[in-house]
Amino acid sequence: MCPGKMYRQTAKIFTVAALLAGVGGCSLVTLKSPERPLSTRDLNARILTREYSAHFIAAVEKRADRISTGGETDPEILANTLRWKVGATAESVRAATQIAPMMGLLDTWALALQMRVFMGEGGIGGTLFGPHQEAVREVAEVQAQNADALAERIIAPKDFPKYQDFVKTYVRRYPLIDLTFERASIVELWSSETGAEVKLVDSLGTIPEAMTDFADRMKIYGDTLPSQALWKTELALRDSGYSRIDIRRELEQLDDRMDRMTAVAENAPELVHDAVADVRKTLITIIDKVNQSTATMMLAFHDERVDLTADIQAERAKALIALDEQRKALTLDAARISNQLVITAGRELRRLALQVVLLLILFAVVALGLPFAAGYFVGRGRRAPSG
Numbered sequence: 001m002c003p004g005k006m007y008r009q010t011a012k013i014f015t016v017a018a019l020l021a022g023v024g025g026c027s028l029v030t031l032k033s034p035e036r037p038l039s040t041r042d043l044n045a046r047i048l049t050r051e052y053s054a055h056f057i058a059a060v061e062k063r064a065d066r067i068s069t070g071g072e073t074d075p076e077i078l079a080n081t082l083r084w085k086v087g088a089t090a091e092s093v094r095a096a097t098q099i100a101p102m103m104g105l106l107d108t109w110a111l112a113l114q115m116r117v118f119m120g121e122g123g124i125g126g127t128l129f130g131p132h133q134e135a136v137r138e139v140a141e142v143q144a145q146n147a148d149a150l151a152e153r154i155i156a157p158k159d160f161p162k163y164q165d166f167v168k169t170y171v172r173r174y175p176l177i178d179l180t181f182e183r184a185s186i187v188e189l190w191s192s193e194t195g196a197e198v199k200l201v202d203s204l205g206t207i208p209e210a211m212t213d214f215a216d217r218m219k220i221y222g223d224t225l226p227s228q229a230l231w232k233t234e235l236a237l238r239d240s241g242y243s244r245i246d247i248r249r250e251l252e253q254l255d256d257r258m259d260r261m262t263a264v265a266e267n268a269p270e271l272v273h274d275a276v277a278d279v280r281k282t283l284i285t286i287i288d289k290v291n292q293s294t295a296t297m298m299l300a301f302h303d304e305r306v307d308l309t310a311d312i313q314a315e316r317a318k319a320l321i322a323l324d325e326q327r328k329a330l331t332l333d334a335a336r337i338s339n340q341l342v343i344t345a346g347r348e349l350r351r352l353a354l355q356v357v358l359l360l361i362l363f364a365v366v367a368l369g370l371p372f373a374a375g376y377f378v379g380r381g382r383r384a385p386s387g
Contacts, residue, residue: 037206048105052108052147053220056088056108056112057092059139060143063139067132068081079239080128080129082238084179087179090181092108097221103190109150118140119133119140124176151164151167170189221308232296
């Protein structure tokens with residue numbers, strides 16, 4: 001083989017090797033989009049937490065309605081029953097609709113444990129329901145046990161102790177103080193305890209998942225807000241001195257007066273005027289109470305709408321902050337990967353250049369040494385017979 005042909009083949013081999021090295025180096029650069037689908041754990045946490053919240057609200061509402069319709073006449077117990085129903089329902093909905101599925105699970109779990117401590121013996125709410133306290137305590141205990149089972153079902157066994165310790169710390173540090181169920185933010189405590197381990201951007205999921213989540217949350221709010229508004233209206237009327245029994249009594253009096261007016265109109269038409277005045281007075285009283293109820297209901301709707309808007313804006317702000325942090329982290333990762341790629345490429349080029357030089361030296365030795373060695377051995381062979 002002539003030296004030129006051998007050199008061309010060697011050059012082809014070097015070119016193929018360089019291309020392969022370049023292709024391998026390109027695999028070092030992987031830019032990931034921040035839009036990531038939810039993990040199986042997060043998706044299960046979101047679905048099962050909201051399902052648990054629906055059962056939680058139904059259990060509280062069922063027990064509260066039994067107290068209200070079971071012959072209880074103590075106005076304080078009836079008012080506390082309404083406050084419990086309103087506070088537990090609103091806080092359960094807020095906790096279950098957290099933007100981060102795991103935060104929703106932890107918040108819902110903590111709420112159930114807080115209610116158990118609050119309603120338990122020696123707790124602040126341990127005597128608010130009189131003879132119904134044991135039944136209320138049983139509801140709180142069952143819901144706390146169900147929350148424990150839900151968390152154990154979703155969280156991996158190796159991570160469960162860490163989450164359980166965190167929830168217990170939160171419950172111990174922030175106990176419920178009254179039936180309004182006002183609670184500290186569990187997200188802030190988690191962030192301070194774990195640093196930057198929680199990435200809200202990873203909890204948004206893809207755009208279809210985020211849209212589905214938004215639709216689910218709107219449905220949950222739509223299902224619960226009307227009932228909450230009615231309960232708050234009834235509570236406001238009760239606090240103002242009007243109860244459901246008072247409204248019913250007024251309506252019964254109206255029926256009686258209508259009957260009297262009919263009887264008087266049949267027997268003594270001249271007395272109808274007085275009866276009409278009585279009816280008008282009763283109607284005005286009832287209309288005033290209805291107006292008060294309507295105003296209270298509208299105010300409750302306004303408050304709920306303001307709270308909902310504030311929650312959505314707060315979650316949007318948190319999501320934007322998390323997205324900005326993830327964007328910065330992604331930029332830093334890209335810069336680091338680029339630097340690593342440059343360093344790796346330089347190292348590979350130096351190694352490749354050294355191999356090329358060595359091969360060229362070897363080629364030169366072979367190309368120059370073979371003719372010389374051949375001539376040497378041929379000459380030596382020719383001199384040997386003449387000697």
